[in-house]
Amino acid sequence: MSKLLMTPGPTNIPTEVQNILGQDMIHHRFDDFHKIMENLNEKLKKIFFTQNDVYTMTCSGTGVMETAVVNLFSKGEKVAIVNVGNFGKRFVQICKVYGLNVIELEYNWGETYNINDIKKVISENNDLKGIFVTHSETSTGVLNNIKAIGELTKNSDILLIVDVISGMIVNEFRFDEWNVDCAVAGSQKGFLLPPGIAFVSISDKAKKALYKSDLPKFYFDLKVTIKYYNEKKETPWTPAIPIIRAAEVACDLLLKEGIENIQIKHTKLRKYVEDEVQKLGFKLFVKNPEAxxxxxxxxxxxxxxxxxxxxxxxDNEYNITIAGGQGKYNGKILRFGCLGLLTIQDFNNLFKKIKKYIEENN
Structure with missing residues (x-):
């Protein structure tokens, strides 16, 4: 029996995608790969809801988080970071490593941000260069309102950088409409792919900052990535060829179903899970339904x-993996992933097993 991943990534992979991963290797400096890269970019633009190119990089989600930092800012520049959990904290850590002047807006785990705090930071800091925020905070389940922040930054020089690594596909996200300047995503969450590649898109406003940045970079240099794509439809470094080929097929599956339809389906699934876990005696960690x-x-x-x-x-008895807590909530919470191919039937099966365990051990 295959292991069923009921986690917030990585997810189980559709057969159509698995079949591509097992195909013979091709070379990344020839026309067949160039066509894949060009087609993938066009499909990703539809998923990101943007007219901007979406660049594919071989790294984890943390790699493109670092890419956003080192390409768009210079040492000592002031940035604000919305921290509502483990991955908001990661942006803080990366920015501090590279010598940025960080204003950290930290909130209790399970809570979203307060828009008035962001308004205050903007009004009190005329030299603010960027705001970092996590779309879906994987450590807690909080979904932050990105559109509201974009309304504050759209007519300014402040860049809005968004981690949509776990938020993409199953939650609404609109790069252009929400005035986002940089969005980074990862393959192993809503994209139906294994870990290994990541995506980044930047606005015209962000491109101006790209050529002013003085932070050190080599592998993650977006100027080089953009140059190679524009001139050759290639990546500057050897990419994860099988995953990139599979990404084109995965995007076809997602676009065929329809991004809005996927979001409707997963909203129903998430609400069903919320109702059923409470019947088992669990409490919801995120108290605000809107978050x-x-x-x-x-x-x-x-x-x-x-x-x-x-x-x-x-996990051991049934080959079903669910996620636990991170950081200070290790051992204190459970995180039921609702990504990918999971269905209500899958959760019903899981909850029967959990109910039996609780009756025998509580």
Whole structure:
């Protein structure tokens, strides 16, 4: 039996995509690969809802997070970072490593940001160069309102940089309409792909900053990436060829179903999971319904049930993997991923097993 991944990434991969991953290798400096790259870019633009090119890089999501930092800013420049969990904190860590002047807007895990805090930062800092925010905070299940921040930055020189690594596909995201300046995404979440490649798109406003940045970069130099794509439809460094080929097929599947239709389906799935887990005695970690995203449902309990033992039992006995907490919530929460091919039937099957475990161990 194959392992069923009910986590917020990586996800199980459709057969059509698996078949491409197993094909014979091609070379990345020849026309067949060039055509794949060009076709993939056009499909990604539809998924990002942008007229800008979407560049494919061989790295993890953290790699494109670092790409956004080192390409759009210079040492000592002031940026604000919305931190509502583990991955908002990661932006803080990256920016500090590269010597940026960081204003950290930190919130309790399970909460979204306060728009008035962002308005205050903008009004009090005329030298603010950028705002970083996570779309879907994978460590908590919070979905941040990106559009509202874009309304604040659209007529300014402030860049809006968004991590949509786990938010893309299953939650609404519109690059152009929401006035986003840089968005970074990863293959292993909503894209139905294995880990290994990531995507980045930048606005015209961000491109101006690109050529002013003085932060060190080599592998992650977007100027080189853009040059290679524009001139050759290639990547500057050896890419993950099988995953890029599979990405073209995965995008076909997503676009055929329709991005809006996928979001409707996953909204229904997420709400169903929320209702059913509460029947099992779990509490929802994200209290504000407006801040709950479709990527995952995060829960906790008020009794003494050992959640780590529950996860291990479900994984070892049934080959079903669910995610636990990160950081200070390790062992204290469960994170049920709602990405990819998962269905209500899959969750019904899981919840029967969890109910049996709770009855026998609580």
């Amino acid at each position: 709950r995203g479709n990527t995952l449902v995060t829960v906790y309990r008020e009794d003494n049930l050992d959640l780590t033992k529950l996860r291990d039992y479900i």
